[in-house]
Amino acid sequence: MQRSLAGRRLVVTGAARGIGEKVARLAAARGARVALIGLEPEKLRALAADLGPTACWREADVRDGTALRSAIDDCAEIMGGIDFLVANAGVAAYGTVRQMDEASFDRVLDINLNGVFRTLKHATPHLERTRGHVLVIASALSFMPLAGMASYAASKAGVEILTLTYRQEVAHLGITVGVVHPSWIDTDLVRGAEADLPSFQGIREKLPYPGNVTTSVDEAATAIVDGLARRRARVYVPRAVAVANWAKGAVNSPLTWRWARRFAAELVPTMEREVAALGRHDQLTPGADKTRPAQHP
Numbered sequence: 001m002q003r004s005l006a007g008r009r010l011v012v013t014g015a016a017r018g019i020g021e022k023v024a025r026l027a028a029a030r031g032a033r034v035a036l037i038g039l040e041p042e043k044l045r046a047l048a049a050d051l052g053p054t055a056c057w058r059e060a061d062v063r064d065g066t067a068l069r070s071a072i073d074d075c076a077e078i079m080g081g082i083d084f085l086v087a088n089a090g091v092a093a094y095g096t097v098r099q100m101d102e103a104s105f106d107r108v109l110d111i112n113l114n115g116v117f118r119t120l121k122h123a124t125p126h127l128e129r130t131r132g133h134v135l136v137i138a139s140a141l142s143f144m145p146l147a148g149m150a151s152y153a154a155s156k157a158g159v160e161i162l163t164l165t166y167r168q169e170v171a172h173l174g175i176t177v178g179v180v181h182p183s184w185i186d187t188d189l190v191r192g193a194e195a196d197l198p199s200f201q202g203i204r205e206k207l208p209y210p211g212n213v214t215t216s217v218d219e220a221a222t223a224i225v226d227g228l229a230r231r232r233a234r235v236y237v238p239r240a241v242a243v244a245n246w247a248k249g250a251v252n253s254p255l256t257w258r259w260a261r262r263f264a265a266e267l268v269p270t271m272e273r274e275v276a277a278l279g280r281h282d283q284l285t286p287g288a289d290k291t292r293p294a295q296h297p
Contacts (some may be wrong), residue, residue, distance in 0.1 A: 003229055003230075003231065004030075004031065004229070005027055005030040005031050005032040005084075005225070005228065005229055006030070006031030006032070007031060007032075007033065008031075008032045008033070008083040008084055009032070009033045009035070009076075009079040009080065009081055009082050009083045009084070009130075010024075010027050010032045010033065010034050010035065010082075010083065010084040010085070010086065010228070011034075011035045011037060011072065011075050011076075011082050011084070011085050011086070011123065012024050012027075012034065012035070012036055012037065012085075012086045012088060013037045013038065013062060013086070013087055013088050013089040013115075013119055014037075014038055014062075014088040014089030014090060015036035015037060015038045015044065015047065015057070015088070016036070016038035016039065016040040016043040016044050016047070017040070017043060017187075017188060018185075018187040018188055018189065018217060019088055019137065019182070019185060019187060019217060019220055019221060019224070020036075020038065020086070020088040020089070021043075021047060022217045022218060022220070022221035023086055023088070023221045023224050023225060024036055024047060024051065024055075025047075025050070025051065025221075026221050026222060026225045027084075027225050027228070028051040028052065028055065030225065030229075032084070033054045033055070033079050034051055034054075034055050035055070035056050035057065035058070035075035035078065035079060035082075036048055036055065036056070036057035036058070037057070037058050037059075037060050037068070037071050037072070037075065037089075038057075038059065038060075038089070039059060039060075039061060040059075041057075041059045044057040044058075044059065045057060054079075056074075056075060056078045056079070058070075058071035058074050058075060059071070062089045062111055062114075062115030062116075062118055062119060063110050063111060063114070063115060063118075065118045065121075065122070068115075068118050068119065068122055069118075069122040072119070072122045072123050072126070073122070073126075076126045081126060081129060081130050082123060082126040082127055082130060082132060083130045083132045083133070084132055084133050084134070084135075084228050085119070085120075085123050085127065085132065085133075085134045085135070086134075086135050086137070086224065086228070087115075087116050087119045087120065087134065087135070087136045087137060088137045089111060089112075089115050089116075089119070090111060090112045090115075090137065090155075090156075091107070091108055091111050091112065091189075091282075092108065092149065092151075092152045092189055092193070093105070093107070093108045093151050093152065093281045093282050094148065094149075094193070094196065094197060094271075094275045094278070094281050095148065095271075095272070095275045095281045096147065096148055096150065096268060096271070096272055096275075097150050099272055099275060099276070099281075100150070100151060100281050101281060104151065104281035104282055105150075105151045107282065108151040108152060108155050109151065109154065109155050109158075111155075112152070112155035112156065112158075112159060113155045113158040113159055113162065116136055116159050116162060116163070117162060120134065120136070120162075120163075120166050124170060124173075124175070127170075127173075127175045128170070128173045128174065128175060131173075131174030131175065131176075132175055132176075133175070133176045133177070133178070133228060133231045134163075134166075134175065134176070134177045134178065135177075135178045135179070135180055135224060135227055135228060135232075135235065136159060136162075136163040136177070136178070136179050136180065137159075137180045137182070137224075138156045138159045138160045138163065138179050138180060138181050139152070139153070139156035139159075139181060139182060139183075140181050140182065140183040140210070140211070140241045140244060141153040141156050141157075142156040142157045142159065142160040142181060143157070143160070143244060143245055143248040143251070143252075144211065144244055144248070144251060145252065146203075146207075147264045147267050147268050147271070148203075148267065148268065148271040148272075148275075159179075160179055160181075163177060163178075163179045164177075164179065167233070176231045176233075177233070178227055178231070178232045178233045178234060178235060179233075179234060179235075180223075180224055180227065180234075180235040180236075180237065181234070181235070181236050181237070181241050181242075181245065182215070182220055182237040182241070183210050183211060183213065183214075183215060183237065183238060183241050184204060184211075184213065184214045184215065185214070185215050185216075185217055185220045185237065186214050186215065186216050186217055187217055190214065196274075196278055197271065197274045197275070197278070198274060199267070199270045199271060199274060203267055203271075206263065209240060210238050210240040210241055210244070211244075213238065215237055215238055219237065219238075220237045223235050223236075223237045224237075
């Protein structure tokens, strides 16, 4: 179902940069009123100024339910309601299960999974009033395991199931819900991983299509905004990611284990050495406040 975005009220989390920023810009260009929630106030303020007088912003960490609820409520009050929500805030961390420290693993799960829970919980009353639509940003790694990214993949697999369950729970309220599965997108997250871990680009190049391609942020944002306008239940970026979802039983079956085992045998020792040399597990975005996570997929 195609709907115009003109005059529609959209909240985007993780809006300061990357996919969140591009979604906000594109939606505003199509006539939406946009509210930005994130952790980098200078960037949020500048983006809101670029988007025009109808845009607003609030600083909030998705790990802080009280602050997040206040931010969502403030945005709803300023705009007079919420028609659309893009739950985009997210981070990544490096390292295998045996190597990663507990704090880094917990942080990724708290932001990526619990943060989506908090966002959906506190936005629901506003979305019920407008019979609104939600898109939650998951990942191709929701159904495609990749050694060295256990925390990110686990969080995004959880995000998919959380979103699909939420869709059932709010259907009677008139709220529609979709989940977005991007593969590698040309964001600070991917560029930062390549800078931190020299083997990362080589690892991606060895994956079967579409795991071996990088999609532009503009293309990802266009797919997401189109998904809002059409109230889509699934958005794949690129579209070929849909095949991996349909075939995930085969992807994770004994049929592919021989290849996966050889691939991991080459990947894991090199990655563990690089992470050890890096001296940290958290992914830090260039230019971001290093005392807090930059939230974007």
